[in-house]
Amino acid sequence: MADIFGIKISKPGDDVFTTPNKNLAFSGQFDTFKILHTGTLSYSLPDETLTSTTKTYTATYTHNLGYIPFFLPQVLQVLNLDEPNNSSTTFQVNDAAQFAIPRGGYDGSLAAELASIYVTSTTLVFEIVREETVGVAANFGPHTATVDYTLFYNRIDETFDLT
Amino acid sequence: MSEYVLAISRPGYDATDPATERKDFVFHSDNITFKIAKVLHFTSTSSQAHGLGYPPSFLFVRERTTPGQYDGGNDGYELGGSSTVYVDSTNVYYNDSVFNPRSSCYVFVLLDPLNE
Numbered sequence: 001m002a003d004i005f006g007i008k009i010s011k012p013g014d015d016v017f018t019t020p021n022k023n024l025a026f027s028g029q030f031d032t033f034k035i036l037h038t039g040t041l042s043y044s045l046p047d048e049t050l051t052s053t054t055k056t057y058t059a060t061y062t063h064n065l066g067y068i069p070f071f072l073p074q075v076l077q078v079l080n081l082d083e084p085n086n087s088s089t090t091f092q093v094n095d096a097a098q099f100a101i102p103r104g105g106y107d108g109s110l111a112a113e114l115a116s117i118y119v120t121s122t123t124l125v126f127e128i129v130r131e132e133t134v135g136v137a138a139n140f141g142p143h144t145a146t147v148d149y150t151l152f153y154n155r156i157d158e159t160f161d162l163t
Numbered sequence: 164m165s166e167y168v169l170a171i172s173r174p175g176y177d178a179t180d181p182a183t184e185r186k187d188f189v190f191h192s193d194n195i196t197f198k199i200a201k202v203l204h205f206t207s208t209s210s211q212a213h214g215l216g217y218p219p220s221f222l223f224v225r226e227r228t229t230p231g232q233y234d235g236g237n238d239g240y241e242l243g244g245s246s247t248v249y250v251d252s253t254n255v256y257y258n259d260s261v262f263n264p265r266s267s268c269y270v271f272v273l274l275d276p277l278n279e
Binding site: 125 | 192200214232237274
């Protein structure tokens, strides 16, 4: 793309006229991330015993953008390592963002507290799933699950090519 | 800090004050800002050329079983384990899950290299 007009900003010591685009501090040719909102979503989970049951709890932030915006952190079925153990310890999902449960569980049973984040065209959703799937009673403790997030204006469900 | 900079601070912060922390700048020319080059769309296991000649940084979301809901991060084993997005110097690759296939995956391809 050879636009006549535009803004390019190089890093110190680099020639803005010859530096490859990838090394520029900024180029108006490309999109940048624009933060819409940062915040914390949390849910106060109850003390409960589950047997062959799945329960889902959600906390939401309404953005009403009308399209799918990008968000962080990328959290998908993050495992609370303290449960099911009747724990009262806060489940801070950002601290455990890379723990995912193996299929079948760690010891042949499958009882777990799992956190995910997803987005729709109107809402950012923090989802906590508690499940017990093999018929052995599992006690989940009363505690708060919480995640710090960043939501961007950037639309990701629309293809484009700026190169 | 270099002799000349272009710096834009957030509202309420003084861009000329040496005490202003770098995190409180919207832009600072001493630092590279992520540059989004393209968004690619996948609907099944496949690859697409990105044309950059080096492995680029990338971010992605995938549609959940419920249409209109998008999450990020690789599937854990419980979700099938085989679904992932990765890159090399030529392509962006999308492997859909065998056990939990997704109908749609969008990938932000950034101009910024992973290997520099």
